[in-house]
Amino acid sequence: PQAVYRKDYKPPPYLIERVHLTFVLNEDSTRVLSRLSFKPNYDGEAPPPLPLDGRKDVKLVAVKVAGEALAADSYELTDKKLTLSGLPKGAFEVEIETEIKPQENTSLEGLYKSSGNFVTQCEAEGFRGITFFLDRPDVMAKYTTRVEAAKEPYPVLLSNGNLLDSGDLPDGRHFAVWEDPFPKPCYLFALVAGSLSLKEDTFTTRSGRSITLRIYAEAKDIDKVGHAMRSLQKAMKWDEDVFGLEYDLDLFNIVAVSDFNMGAMENKSLNIFNSRLVIASPATSSDLDFARVEGVVAHEYFHNWTGNRVTCRDWFQLTLKEGLTVFRDQEFSADMNSRAVKRIDDVTRLRTAQFAEDSGAMSHPIRPDKYIKMDNFYTLTVYEKGAEIVRMYNTLLGKEGFRKGMDLYFQRHDGQAVTCDDFRAAMADAKGRDLSAFAAWYGQAGTPQVTVAGEYDAAARTFTLSASQRTPPTPGQSDKAPVPIPIAVGLLGADGQELPLHLKGHENGAAPTTEVLLLEGAQQEFVFTEVSERPVPSLLRGFSAPVKLEVEGQDEEQLRFLLAHDSDPFCRWEAGQRLLRSLLMALYAAAADTAKGESVEERVAGAGGVPEALVGALRAVLDDPSLDGAFVAAAISLPSASELIDDIPGVDPVVLHDVRQYVARQLAEQLRPELEAAVKRTDSAPGEAYSPDAASAARRALKNRALYYLGELGDAEVGADLLRRTREATNMTDHIAALAALIDHPGAERDTALQEFYEAWKGEPLVLLKWIGIQAGAHVPGNLGAVKGLLGHPAFALSNPNMCYALFLSFLRSTPNFHAADGSGYAFLADSILQVDKVNRQVAARMTGSSAFTSVRKFDARRQGLMRAQLQRILAQDGLSENVYEIASSSLQ
Numbered sequence: 049p050q051a052v053y054r055k056d057y058k059p060p061p062y063l064i065e066r067v068h069l070t071f072v073l074n075e076d077s078t079r080v081l082s083r084l085s086f087k088p089n090y091d092g093e094a095p096p097p098l099p100l101d102g103r104k105d106v107k108l109v110a111v112k113v114a115g116e117a118l119a120a121d122s123y124e125l126t127d128k129k130l131t132l133s134g135l136p137k138g139a140f141e142v143e144i145e146t147e148i149k150p151q152e153n154t155s156l157e158g159l160y161k162s163s164g165n166f167v168t169q170c171e172a173e174g175f176r177g178i179t180f181f182l183d184r185p186d187v188m189a190k191y192t193t194r195v196e197a198a199k200e201p202y203p204v205l206l207s208n209g210n211l212l213d214s215g216d217l218p219d220g221r222h223f224a225v226w227e228d229p230f231p232k233p234c235y236l237f238a239l240v241a242g243s244l245s246l247k248e249d250t251f252t253t254r255s256g257r258s259i260t261l262r263i264y265a266e267a268k269d270i271d272k273v274g275h276a277m278r279s280l281q282k283a284m285k286w287d288e289d290v291f292g293l294e295y296d297l298d299l300f301n302i303v304a305v306s307d308f309n310m311g312a313m314e315n316k317s318l319n320i321f322n323s324r325l326v327i328a329s330p331a332t333s334s335d336l337d338f339a340r341v342e343g344v345v346a347h348e349y350f351h352n353w354t355g356n357r358v359t360c361r362d363w364f365q366l367t368l369k370e371g372l373t374v375f376r377d378q379e380f381s382a383d384m385n386s387r388a389v390k391r392i393d394d395v396t397r398l399r400t401a402q403f404a405e406d407s408g409a410m411s412h413p414i415r416p417d418k419y420i421k422m423d424n425f426y427t428l429t430v431y432e433k434g435a436e437i438v439r440m441y442n443t444l445l446g447k448e449g450f451r452k453g454m455d456l457y458f459q460r461h462d463g464q465a466v467t468c469d470d471f472r473a474a475m476a477d478a479k480g481r482d483l484s485a486f487a488a489w490y491g492q493a494g495t496p497q498v499t500v501a502g503e504y505d506a507a508a509r510t511f512t513l514s515a516s517q518r519t520p521p522t523p524g525q526s527d528k529a530p531v532p533i534p535i536a537v538g539l540l541g542a543d544g545q546e547l548p549l550h551l552k553g554h555e556n557g558a559a560p561t562t563e564v565l566l567l568e569g570a571q572q573e574f575v576f577t578e579v580s581e582r583p584v585p586s587l588l589r590g591f592s593a594p595v596k597l598e599v600e601g602q603d604e605e606q607l608r609f610l611l612a613h614d615s616d617p618f619c620r621w622e623a624g625q626r627l628l629r630s631l632l633m634a635l636y637a638a639a640a641d642t643a644k645g646e647s648v649e650e651r652v653a654g655a656g657g658v659p660e661a662l663v664g665a666l667r668a669v670l671d672d673p674s675l676d677g678a679f680v681a682a683a684i685s686l687p688s689a690s691e692l693i694d695d696i697p698g699v700d701p702v703v704l705h706d707v708r709q710y711v712a713r714q715l716a717e718q719l720r721p722e723l724e725a726a727v728k729r730t731d732s733a734p735g736e737a738y739s740p741d742a743a744s745a746a747r748r749a750l751k752n753r754a755l756y757y758l759g760e761l762g763d764a765e766v767g768a769d770l771l772r773r774t775r776e777a778t779n780m781t782d783h784i785a786a787l788a789a790l791i792d793h794p795g796a797e798r799d800t801a802l803q804e805f806y807e808a809w810k811g812e813p814l815v816l817l818k819w820i821g822i823q824a825g826a827h828v829p830g831n832l833g834a835v836k837g838l839l840g841h842p843a844f845a846l847s848n849p850n851m852c853y854a855l856f857l858s859f860l861r862s863t864p865n866f867h868a869a870d871g872s873g874y875a876f877l878a879d880s881i882l883q884v885d886k887v888n889r890q891v892a893a894r895m896t897g898s899s900a901f902t903s904v905r906k907f908d909a910r911r912q913g914l915m916r917a918q919l920q921r922i923l924a925q926d927g928l929s930e931n932v933y934e935i936a937s938s939s940l941q
């Protein structure tokens with residue numbers, strides 16, 4: 049397979065101004081007629097050849113240039129290109145007729161069928177699976193789309209923009225013509241034809257225009273789209289209030305489909321969603337589902353400006369739209385719910401999954417330098433780390449400065465396809481600030497490690513922070529330069545109060561309680577003056593940069609102090625996490641030393657187990673009724689194994705898992721009265737109506753975290769209580785949490801709860817995803833047989849991405865089974881990747897990329913050998929997709 053390099057970018061030789069498409073949809077095949085108006089974009093006199101992107105399964109029926117059929121020597125057709133030559137000077141029209149078979153398209157790229165409906169997915173390079181085209185985002189054109197289909201099975205015919213015309217045709221067929229007045233790249237093209245129900249509402253913009261909002265879903269789900277509709281309305285209002293951005297058409301459509309490779313797609317005025325991110329009801333959806341629907345509906349809506357009106361010049365710039373839009377959706381959710389808890393959740397995700405990506409075989413900068421399949425670069429790095437880079441501009445420029453930068457960005461680039469440098473320039477120019485050093489964040493992979501040491505000089509009343517940074521080498525990038533790192537800092541006095549800050553060189557009369565230090569070089573010192581007492585520093589407040597922080601001289605007492613007093617909720621939570629992390633690391637070292645006892649339990653207990661001081665600090669948090677329940681739930685949660693693995697060379701993942709379980713059990717035993725009290729305090733009253741609002745969700749978060757810990761006791765009484773809770777739950781959050789607390793404890797309650805869950809929800813595929821996921825992720829050793837059994841269960845379908853993710857990605861989290869010492873878990877994953885690859889290459893690649901296979905080197909020698917053998921087996925497969933090839937081959941290097 050051929051890689052594409054960022055350095056090779058060249059503008060296209062021609063641009064397309066107008067696109068007229070006609071889709072004739074039929075049961076056996078679809079005809080696509082495309083009329084394209086080209087204009088030259090080349091230098092010189094002689095028209096160069098025009099290479100149009102295509103795919104093997106797109107059958108060329110006819111091609112004309114300027115109304116004339118092309119002679120055989122004027123075009124060349126290969127599996128991937130249709131190249132036209134001998135073209136006229138100046139502007140000209142090309143007409144292309146193709147035939148495709150959406151009903152046989154299981155890749156879910158281009159035009160395909162889902163639950164009997166026709167749908168498209170064109171990002172990143174799916175449009176070329178429909179017709180031959182300049183399938184690249186810097187070719188922006190105005191589209192008119194005519195859709196023709198049989199009326200009875202496909203009463204709804206949709207495309208981008210405004211409906212121009214519609215009517216009946218002979219033979220029970222009908223048509224609709226849509227026109228999109230905004231120029232767009234083809235990846236934002238969309239078409240839907242099917243039998244769908246509709247919920248309609250409106251939104252009045254700040255300039256008084258009434259926008260029609262429509263959500264389409266299968267009839268059985270249409271009563272569950274209210275939350276998505278409210279989320280859309282809130283998002284539209286928020287974008288006006290915060291960024292002054294108003295919706296630009298009179299109609300906004302969302303369509304929910306059940307077969308979709310990713311979460312959703314921001315096609316201009318016709319967003320297409322994975323149904324799991326639209327459909328929500330208290331009985332069938334958890335609080336997390338409600339929050340995700342709100343966040344993703346907003347994310348896709350926000351793309352209308354950040355992605356659609358201003359798009360990417362090339363796919364290497366993907367973070368331009370995704371990093372920025374993730375930042376926007378994070379801020380939206382923070383404003384709608386608890387800002388502190390949202391930040392903690394986002395940082396947890398970054399540290400658990402993105403940091404692992406940054407230190408694995410597929411490590412890449414937020415703006416990658418090369419790819420084989422662009423689909424493999426819709427990653428946590430491009431999205432989540434990209435959002436952190438945008439957040440750093442916000443931190444440095446302040447809210448108003450950032451808004452000015454956004455205004456300038458739109459003023460300069462509306463209607464254009466631009467680069468990450470253009471965005472950074474707008475941010476810099478808006479406030480006259482030099483942000484050129486931030487270029488390093490776009491080109492450098494890996495997570496910087498920052499070390500900070502503090503020194504108090506009582507006589508001089510100064511406190512000096514010495515900060516240094518280092519980024520470890522990543523594959524293909526051994527030398528790393530320093531990057532600019534904003535470190536938000538506060539200083540706490542002995543009474544836990546914040547001290548006023550006087551940063552040397554920054555004196556301007558004000559004495560804030562948080563200062564943002566900018567670490568630009570490899571090493572730097574920052575001096576605070578007028579510091580009246582030896583302070584406890586609160587560092588990296590709000591997680592002001594995506595780095596790993598080590599604080600020299602920070603002892604457990606200081607961390608307990610910060611956990612009890614820090615006014616910055618992120619740092620308060622982080623203090624607890626640091627205490628837990630260092631405990632887990634110490635216990636792992638003991639557990640891995642087989643000379644120290646027979647079992648992991650013995651070795652860990654011999655090392656002192658969980659210290660009383662830590663239990664006491666967590667007890668104080670649990671008992672503090674003034675704290676948000678979701679914050680408490682996060683504060684008593686253990687850091688994920690994947691966060692720890694990077695710091696344990698040659699880790700034995702099962703021993704690490706056992707250590708985490710041991711600590712969880714110890715905490716449950718020692719905090720039992722407080723956990724039970726928390727459950728009692730937060731339990732819903734009988735018959736209480738469910739509400740997804742932040743305060744109610746926070747109560748449930750604490751209750752269910754406490755129940756999880758209690759479940760770890762494996763106590764018969766708790767087991768019976770959990771089973772009762774699965775039966776009496778009035779909402780899915782509580783039902784699934786009780787089942788999750790039972791799932792690792794074999795016994796009658798677990799089996800009964802699983803069986804009853806299935807019986808209750810067997811008609812609801814979206815709910816069964818939870819049932820599949822919870823079983824596949826169970827930590828019960830020897831569970832692989834049960835997981836294999838799920839593959840043959842009537843609830844499971846390999847062709848449905850959601851089902852694959854629920855089963856296979858959950859299995860990856862089942863450490864004792866996935867990492868089983870005999871290699872059976874790895875073999876199962878490899879078999880499954882190969883099987884899925886034949887049906888859907890994007891899903892197979894996601895299964896490969898999300899697994900430990902991309903981090904082989906982090907594990908013990910035996911497991912490395914077992915994983916490598918499976919990667920070799922995958923690579924030896926005939927007909928392996930380029931998607932899986934790219935990830936598997938990088939993982940072996």
Ligand code: HT7
Pocket residue numbers: 169171172309310311312313314347348351370423426890
């Ligand atoms: N922009 C959307 C990306 C997307 C996608 C990419 C590759 C393959 C399938 C896909 N479906 C959607 C989603 C988003 O970030 O908003």
Ligand code: ZN
Pocket residue numbers: 347351369370373
């Ligand atoms: Zn996006």
